[in-house]
Amino acid sequence: MGLTIAVAGKGGTGKTTVAALIIGHLKNNTDGPILAVDADPTANLGEAIGLTPVTSIGTTLAEFRENLADLPPSIPKHEYLQTKLAEILIEGKKVDLLVMGRQEGQGCYCYPNQILRQYLDMLAKNYPYVIIDNEAGMEHLSRRITQDIDALLLVSDPTVRGVKTAGALRDLVKELHLTVKSIYLLVERLRADLNPVVREEIEQQELELIQTIPEDDAIIDYSLRSQSLTELREDSPAVRSINSLMRRLIVKEAINCGIMNKHERI
Numbered sequence: 001m002g003l004t005i006a007v008a009g010k011g012g013t014g015k016t017t018v019a020a021l022i023i024g025h026l027k028n029n030t031d032g033p034i035l036a037v038d039a040d041p042t043a044n045l046g047e048a049i050g051l052t053p054v055t056s057i058g059t060t061l062a063e064f065r066e067n068l069a070d071l072p073p074s075i076p077k078h079e080y081l082q083t084k085l086a087e088i089l090i091e092g093k094k095v096d097l098l099v100m101g102r103q104e105g106q107g108c109y110c111y112p113n114q115i116l117r118q119y120l121d122m123l124a125k126n127y128p129y130v131i132i133d134n135e136a137g138m139e140h141l142s143r144r145i146t147q148d149i150d151a152l153l154l155v156s157d158p159t160v161r162g163v164k165t166a167g168a169l170r171d172l173v174k175e176l177h178l179t180v181k182s183i184y185l186l187v188e189r190l191r192a193d194l195n196p197v198v199r200e201e202i203e204q205q206e207l208e209l210i211q212t213i214p215e216d217d218a219i220i221d222y223s224l225r226s227q228s229l230t231e232l233r234e235d236s237p238a239v240r241s242i243n244s245l246m247r248r249l250i251v252k253e254a255i256n257c258g259i260m261n262k263h264e265r266i
């Protein structure tokens, strides 16, 4: 069973951190391999997991469109583009990274996007785990470029406003009829217990809070030194919360797929 997890939410709430910690968890607790997709144009997931991207899909598609007229007729366009797309993948130990970048230039991207979709579908089949770090507006999700999602984690700060934004993103996913199996709320950077007014708002928004992640000095320290978050110690508070998140998520997904009965325990 493959598992595709997407992380989304307002800028600065901790999406990249959560995505990197999930990747670290999978690296330490599974055989992998894991495909990390950086779908945020500010592209910093690589840094958070210790991989350095060379180029992005956005840049490659723009170059393809520019050079289209100069391509020798003997090379089929789609083959040329597929070769170029394959060069973007950064291969690490157990974890590979793909950077979406931003859509460069004006005009229609329908044709390259179609090839891109086929390429991503093909690529994702090779990985039991795909983790997507999305931008705030979930542009790639809404253009249906990234594949179907098993679990969408909406990351919020521990405020009423943050939870409202997460609710609005959930509504957007529903409006766009995106293929997302489950949507969960994750509250990041908690310094104390969750305030009752925030809890009330979560209920109002009918969001399912799957996990809270505490404010963790080790994350601040690692980010400051640009050290990979996948190397954080297992006893660091945020890593422990991510471990608990992943246990819950895997059980929930197993129940959703009918692999496990609701009353079974692991």
Ligand SMILES: Nc1ncnc2c1ncn2[C@@H]1O[C@H](COP(=O)(O)OP(=O)(O)O)[C@@H](O)[C@H]1O
Residues within 6 Å of the ligand: 009, 010, 011, 012, 013, 014, 015, 016, 017, 018, 188, 189, 190, 213, 214, 215, 216, 217, 219, 220, 223, 238
């Ligand atoms: N649990 C945490 N404890 C301490 N700092 C955190 C935590 N989560 C995120 N941060 C910090 O918050 C800032 C924003 O996080 P980031 O993951 O880059 O957010 P986003 O990807 O949503 O823009 C970063 O400086 C990051 O190091």
Ligand SMILES: [Mg+2]
Residues within 6 Å of the ligand: 015, 016, 017, 040, 044
């Ligand atoms: Mg980010």
